[in-house]
Amino acid sequence: MTLRIGIDAHVLVGKMQGSRTWLVNVVGRAVARHPDATYVIYSDDPGRAATMISGPNVEHVRLPRVPRAVRLLAVWPWLVHRDRIDALVTTYIAPPLVPGGRQVVVVHDILFETHPSFFSFGMRWRTRLLTRLGAKRARLVVTISRYSRDSIARTYRIDPARIAEVRCGTSPPRTGAITRSPIRDGRPYLMMVGRLEPRKNLALTLDAFARLPTGAARLVVVGKPDGERPETLARLSSMADVVHVAGIDDRGLGDLYANASALVFPSAGEGWGIPVLESLALGTPVIASNVTAIPESGGDAASYFDLDAPDRVERLAALMQAAVEGRLPFDPARARAHVARHDWDGPAAAFVDAMRSKRFAAGVSVAAISASALALALWPNFLIVLLAMAVHSAASCILTPAIAAISIGLVGHARAGERLGRNASFQAMGNAVAAAGMGACGYYLSNDAVFYLTAALVVPTIMALSAIRAEEIDAGVRTQEAEPRSGDAAAGGVKALLTNRSLLSFAACMTLFFLANAAMLPLVGSVLTLRASETATALVAACIMVPQAVLAVLAPAVGRAAERFGRYPVLLAGFAALPIRGLLFAYTDNPYMLVSIQVFDGISAAVLGVMVPLVVSDLTRGTGRFNLALGAVGTAMGIGAALSTSLAGILADRLGSHTAFLGLALVGAGAFALVALIMPETRRGAAR
Numbered sequence: 103m104t105l106r107i108g109i110d111a112h113v114l115v116g117k118m119q120g121s122r123t124w125l126v127n128v129v130g131r132a133v134a135r136h137p138d139a140t141y142v143i144y145s146d147d148p149g150r151a152a153t154m155i156s157g158p159n160v161e162h163v164r165l166p167r168v169p170r171a172v173r174l175l176a177v178w179p180w181l182v183h184r185d186r187i188d189a190l191v192t193t194y195i196a197p198p199l200v201p202g203g204r205q206v207v208v209v210h211d212i213l214f215e216t217h218p219s220f221f222s223f224g225m226r227w228r229t230r231l232l233t234r235l236g237a238k239r240a241r242l243v244v245t246i247s248r249y250s251r252d253s254i255a256r257t258y259r260i261d262p263a264r265i266a267e268v269r270c271g272t273s274p275p276r277t278g279a280i281t282r283s284p285i286r287d288g289r290p291y292l293m294m295v296g297r298l299e300p301r302k303n304l305a306l307t308l309d310a311f312a313r314l315p316t317g318a319a320r321l322v323v324v325g326k327p328d329g330e331r332p333e334t335l336a337r338l339s340s341m342a343d344v345v346h347v348a349g350i351d352d353r354g355l356g357d358l359y360a361n362a363s364a365l366v367f368p369s370a371g372e373g374w375g376i377p378v379l380e381s382l383a384l385g386t387p388v389i390a391s392n393v394t395a396i397p398e399s400g401g402d403a404a405s406y407f408d409l410d411a412p413d414r415v416e417r418l419a420a421l422m423q424a425a426v427e428g429r430l431p432f433d434p435a436r437a438r439a440h441v442a443r444h445d446w447d448g449p450a451a452a453f454v455d456a457m458r459s460k461r462f463a464a465g466v467s468v469a470a471i472s473a474s475a476l477a478l479a480l481w482p483n484f485l486i487v488l489l490a491m492a493v494h495s496a497a498s499c500i501l502t503p504a505i506a507a508i509s510i511g512l513v514g515h516a517r518a519g520e521r522l523g524r525n526a527s528f529q530a531m532g533n534a535v536a537a538a539g540m541g542a543c544g545y546y547l548s549n550d551a552v553f554y555l556t557a558a559l560v561v562p563t564i565m566a567l568s569a570i571r572a573e574e575i576d577a578g579v580r581t582q583e584a585e586p587r588s589g590d591a592a593a594g595g596v597k598a599l600l601t602n603r604s605l606l607s608f609a610a611c612m613t614l615f616f617l618a619n620a621a622m623l624p625l626v627g628s629v630l631t632l633r634a635s636e637t638a639t640a641l642v643a644a645c646i647m648v649p650q651a652v653l654a655v656l657a658p659a660v661g662r663a664a665e666r667f668g669r670y671p672v673l674l675a676g677f678a679a680l681p682i683r684g685l686l687f688a689y690t691d692n693p694y695m696l697v698s699i700q701v702f703d704g705i706s707a708a709v710l711g712v713m714v715p716l717v718v719s720d721l722t723r724g725t726g727r728f729n730l731a732l733g734a735v736g737t738a739m740g741i742g743a744a745l746s747t748s749l750a751g752i753l754a755d756r757l758g759s760h761t762a763f764l765g766l767a768l769v770g771a772g773a774f775a776l777v778a779l780i781m782p783e784t785r786r787g788a789a790r
Contacts, residue, residue, distance in 0.1 A: 106189075107141050109129055136457065140161060141160050143162050178197035191244075192207055194236065206457070207237055209254055211246075211395070243266070246269055246395075268453045292319060292362060293365055295325060296377060298325050299330050302325075307321070307366055310368075311344070359381050363430075366389050367390040367396065376399070382441050385437065389404070392409065403432075465567050467498070467500040474491070506715035510522075523659070523664075525711075526712055534651075543555050604782050605731055612742065616742030616743040616746060620744075622703070622766055626687060630642055641696070649701075656708040657711055660672060669784050674777060680702070681768075684768075688763035718731050718735055746766075749765070
């Protein structure tokens with residue numbers, strides 16, 4: 103089943119504003135990162151919307167031309183039902199008749215709550231009421247800054263775990279020098295960008311610019327009037343050396359940014375501050391107020407002034423004068439580093455993670471496994487068996503990364519090792535209990551009863567999944583700081599895997615490990631059958647149970663060790679157990695010693711059961727590619743395991759089991775050496 107996500111994209115038509123920029127860049131990139139979902143884009147002009155957001159998994163639907171109240175109360179519930187929408191993403195206002203569990207509301211900021219003087223009475227109270235109700239009902243609130251997240255949580259008393267931070271970004275500047283400028287007299291100029299409204303503090307900028315020496319510079323104001331006071335607009339049109347540009351294309355705006363002495367951004371309140379990042383991306387200094395989310399947008403690369411200071415005009419004028427004279431402190435390298443942390447790929451990945459329903463994927467997988475077991479019991483013919491096994495295998499491939507993703511989402515990256523260790527321990531105990539229970543069913547009832555029991559276990563599994571609230575998942579990772587990501591990490595799809603060197607190194611190590619490991623137990627089973635035929639069945643069963651027991655006991659400690667000492671030493675310990683096990687098998691004849699040696703298999707199983715999802719999570723953190731990467735590593739492990747039995751079989755047939763064990767031990771030693779030589783430490787803050 104494909105997840106269908108509806109996007110309220112009415113902001114794509116009308117006045118240009120930050121909410122449109124966010125939607126186009128985040129959702130436009132999310133559709134490429136989320137090919138297993140269908141995005142239904144609802145807008146007033148589907149043709150125009152298709153030029154902004156497109157992809158093979160995108161559907162464009164025209165919104166009916168009806169009053170807003172009708173759209174809110176009747177149209178959205180009808181569209182959600184008609185188009186089978188699983189998650190509806192709306193901006194600020196959530197339709198009250200759409201189930202809250204299906205709603206994600208995007209609230210860029212709540213300045214109408216924190217800065218009410220800048221909004222009309224009617225707009226202020228209408229938005230307050232509807233936004234509060236929508237935010238409280240929706241299963242998830244998406245916002246664009248830490249400031250907005252904290253304001254929403256505090257003002258509306260919403261658990262911060264239900265608020266996902268999907269920040270704004272900026273596209274990288276075009277390559278090559280930008281020299282064209284609409285200001286042609288050679289004088290330096292300052293610029294201000296944004297819709298002209300009182301909140302943007304145009305009047306303050308004009309006051310400060312008037313204090314500069316006459317003729318020293320120009321002020322270029324880019325933006326269309328949007329509620330600005332008439333007297334301020336009159337000053338804008340009459341002041342000397344002030345140029346008002348009401349409309350300009352992206353290339354012209356880029357030229358203005360690149361040639362300006364500085365961007366002046368004295369706003370009294372912002373949910374983010376996109377012009378700040380745009381200016382820094384083109385290497386232009388920024389002078390900004392120090393309020394709301396603006397310091398998040400400018401980071402340590404901008405120059406700030408205290409907007410509440412009594413002498414704020416003089417302070418701003420001094421910074422503007424310093425910029426014109428080239429004295430404004432500005433570090434281009436620091437600006438580039440800050441911009442690199444805020445491209446649009448990171449927010450798109452965060453949005454995809456917020457939209458994905460990990461519980462849904464796990465539930466569908468469990469249901470598919472149950473259905474395959476039921477089919478085996480009811481129709482045990484060749485075709486059904488073949489199809490059931492294929493469905494079971496495909497579902498297992500989805501279930502494993504889904505459970506790992508849910509686990510990491512619940513506790514966050516900082517405690518992922520401990521949580522995955524507990525998972526592995528419970529899995530081992532579950533395997534033992536399931537084996538005993540199904541063996542009893544087969545012995546006392548019938549062989550078919552085993553499959554019926556397997557199918558029935560879907561009920562408690564689904565109940566356990568439903569007990570996990572959707573908003574709890576990712577609570578530990580949504581609020582983390584945006585961190586620098588390389589171009590590799592930001593790349594999409596298969597390219598992201600093929601260019602991630604650490605991930606490829608780990609996949610190579612796992613391939614070698616399973617090339618050595620997979621055939622050892624079958625080879626031990628054949629040796630036991632030859633040397634202890636009467637007790638071979640019991641001994642082989644013991645060879646299976648011993649590692650499970652070791653895994654159940656050891657896995658939690660492995661998780662804690664991975665968090666305390668780092669991933670690298672724990673991986674080395676797990677890989678070292680494999681060649682030791684192979685060597686002991688090669689030089690042991692006693693059947694009971696062969697069983698005892700399986701303790702080393704339990705050590706390796708405990709380490710890899712925790713470390714595989716943990717290391718993949720480390721290497722894909724912030725990219726939105728965890729499931730894809732974990733599946734790729736799983737494929738590498740499967741390839742190694744498939745080749746292992748062939749390799750061991752050839753060696754055993756031609757040279758004997760002693761040589762086969764030695765050969766597998768040699769491959770295991772190679773896997774250990776590969777980890778030691780090429781595998782980096784992946785835990786952040788740890789060093790090899």
